[in-house]
Amino acid sequence: MKVLLSWLKEYVDVRHGIDELGERLPMLGIGVDSIERVRDDTVFDLEIAANRGDLMCHLGVARELAAATRTAARPPAGSPRTDSTTASDFVRVEVREPALCPRFTAALIVDVKVGPSPEWMARRLEACGVRSINNVVDVTNYVMLELGQPMHAFDYDLVQDGRLVVRLAAPGERLTTLDGVDRTLDPQTLVVADAGRAAGIAGIIGGAHTEIRASTRRVLLEAASWHPPLIRRTSKRLGVRTESGARFERGIDTGAVLSASLRAQQLIQEVAGGRVLSGTLDVYPSPQPKRQVQLAWPSVARLLGTAVGQADGVAILRSLGCQVQEGDENLVVTVPSFRRDVERVEDLVEDVARHYGYERIPEHMPVEETALASRAPVLEAERMVRGVLIRAGLTEALTVSLTTPAVLDGLRLPADHPWRSMVPLRNPLIEDHTHLRTTLLPGLLQVARVNVSRRVTDAQIFELGRTFHPSGTSVAERRRLALLMTGRVLRGAWNVPPEVAMTSYFHLKGAVESLLHELRVDGAAFAAAPVPWLHPARGATMSLDGRTVGTLGELHPEVAAAYDLPSSVHVAELDLEALLQRANFLPQFVPLPRFPAVRRDLAAIIADDVPAAEVERLIAEAGGSLLASVELFDVYTGPPVPAGHRNLAYALSFRSSERTLSAEEVDAAVRRITDTLTRRLRAKIRE
């Protein structure tokens, strides 16, 4: 909201320089967006808090500046010379919805000459961002900017029967508003109507057919107070934001509606001539008594943590317009009607604190019974997972959790895939953000796409985030983890064979295995499986205790193409919660070996459709308790290994925790293994 320094000075003595004022206002809780010189004046663009409707005008800001020096602002006079004729002979007002319209006043000014405003008024309005229209309309706007009371002026001769009726719109009722829009109203909309039809939308915008025009001679001036939630809802529903609506939805000073009307009547008389008929009509069926708040002075220190002198505090409250009765420490504070926000002790404490100065509140470290600082275990676990992946060389990405079902089409998902069951937003804003994500993969693929399109082709990334799934009438949030690897893992990889330097399925699996290792999750089983978005022969599922908890593999060439990615992109997505359930965050000491291990190498030619995992399982089974570790160190296909077969070479390590093993014991174990492989897998053991 814009205020002019010259205008403020009419109501308060401003002792500060302009820059100093720009610093002082925020200290009072009034934000300053900008300060601008306009001609010989200064315009402050202020940010007014949602609860301070009273500050939406020059007088309101002046009051705060006055209180800062414990003085009072000087409100402008509002005393038109009135005619002997009474307005009630010409005007009838009927408020059918008193709950929505606590007060409605109407005044009649006759023999008015509509024309341009005097230059001083037009300039002030324009400096405040309000277009000058004509002297009568300008006065209504001027008083709004001055006192915070929006008003509306009708051409009395266009108001049927001289009657103003506050009522809800009839279904389908039409009104062309001042912005030229022809609107069909609904019964939730409150209108000010004449005897026949709607003449304006209450508190927000007037109607075109009764507006002030050059030919207007008699001005019917409305000043009212409206129920703020009604104005807020209507203005939102209609999508109309006006200066008037902005004030009514915060709430104006219902007690001051009449005096504001008188101020406008006086100004109309001054700038457009005319006679003001006596007896402004004032429909105010239930005047609200001023609020009283009991303030025990120690509550100020209880909240602020510093003792503000009671005398200064009382002076602050008085200069803000409160009446204060003092009885020792107990004050009875009567709140002025323009302070709709002040309801209880805490509100008064804030007012005292604002003018005492927040900067004078000391910094103090809390002295309270303390508990041990802690972090929720799940956060600790997430931090650990993040750390492991970063150590494994992956970079963390963050993607937006809002998405659209269309992103799943690129993943070749079948129609009944669970990821297609998405939670929609009731009120989406843009078409890319209509649903909540059910998987992290499309987000990471998009990140890869963006990077690759910028020729950043080496990407090893992960995201740790939540997905959202319908769950009865509720929404289930799941923590998931996705990994994506493409391009080189090694920089400076001159003379390094590509299978070492470039990411492969095995790099991806290695990262997953590192994670499992760090979480001490054992027993994860990897198996080739068709996964829609993965290469049909290079995809796998990972399961724990027979339950699939993740997928990993090379991206399906069609999916890669859909995302403009090269063919060798590897992705994994894991159910993080399932992993964390099985994780062991308190590893136990395993005694270090006291006896040497005996190493034996084993090479076996086995049909290549036997998974390595199966071979390893049989070796472990046959090796018994003396077999300490099995490590694959070579896989070979090609002559002399027969077609359809491969040679797997393992380093077997045997060890006992009780004694040094004899060659015979180890030989016996190796024999059991070779026998098993021969028998079960028709392996040919290479000597």
Added chain:
Amino acid sequence: MTTPKLKDLDKIAREAERAVLDAASLDALKEARRAYLGRRGLVAQLFDQVPSLPAAQRPEAGRRLNELRDRLERTVTRREEELQGAAAGTRLAAEAIDVTLPGRRISLGRQHILTRTLEEIERIFFGMGFEIVDGAEVETDEFNFERLNMGRDHPARDTQDSFYLTDDLLLRTHTTVVDARVMVGRTPPMRVLNTGRCYRRDAPDATHMPVFHQADGFMVGEHITMADLKGVLAAFVRQMFGSEAVYRFVPSYFPFTEPSAELAVWFNGRWLELAGSGMFHPRVLEMAGIDPARYTAFAFGLGVDRPAMVRYGIPDIRLFWDNDLRLLEQF
């Protein structure tokens, strides 16, 4: 070759020395050694001549020959060491590498700058004894708004335009909702912080994203005051922005705090808004089942994304979500 003469001893000594020192290889040295010091070498031949000298000259001749022999042995040994060293050097020189070729680097992973900022905030408040908790992103209207003193028609709802999922469920608009959740059923004192994603119905532009991050903390006790709030926030500012950081603590408005304050820090020549804060409104405490006559509480909500933008000089908030690795790797 003529038989050497004892009278030429000095000349022979010089020649022998030269032959040893000039040997260019271990083989040549071996040859020189054999010629002078070998069983049939020159020195041996000279020794053979000693008995034929007059008896009076024999001791002197023997002494000089012994000296010559010892000196030559030492020279040979020294030369041998020199030649051996040179040979190894030649062999190693053949193994030279170009030390200026690029190193092989395993690409290091990095944490996203936003989660790192969140962890930084958590660490600071952990250090001040806060309990760090986690909350849901899908919330009820009741907790997200009503319990924070924002009724259906509260004007503050306009600035927190929300994504609704059902009549009652929405994506949380602030992490303050977790405060409201945590307080229920607990007995003070409490000091609790949570961080995470929030959602508001804002179209993406350079300074807005519909998804953003916040950190919210609160403290409830019998003697909690604005001064405590200021103390805690000032400590935070100094941890985050350095001990010389200048901050501003000015009045503000939030429906769930009264009095309310805004925290800003002076950074690169302007005020950077960091947090909204204040003393929890008594109604908020009441709705959480905490007696406001006995307890007071402060609460604060820290912005994360925009302060991080300013702190790291990132001009557009969308860059956080773009995940260009060239950007992520700068931090």
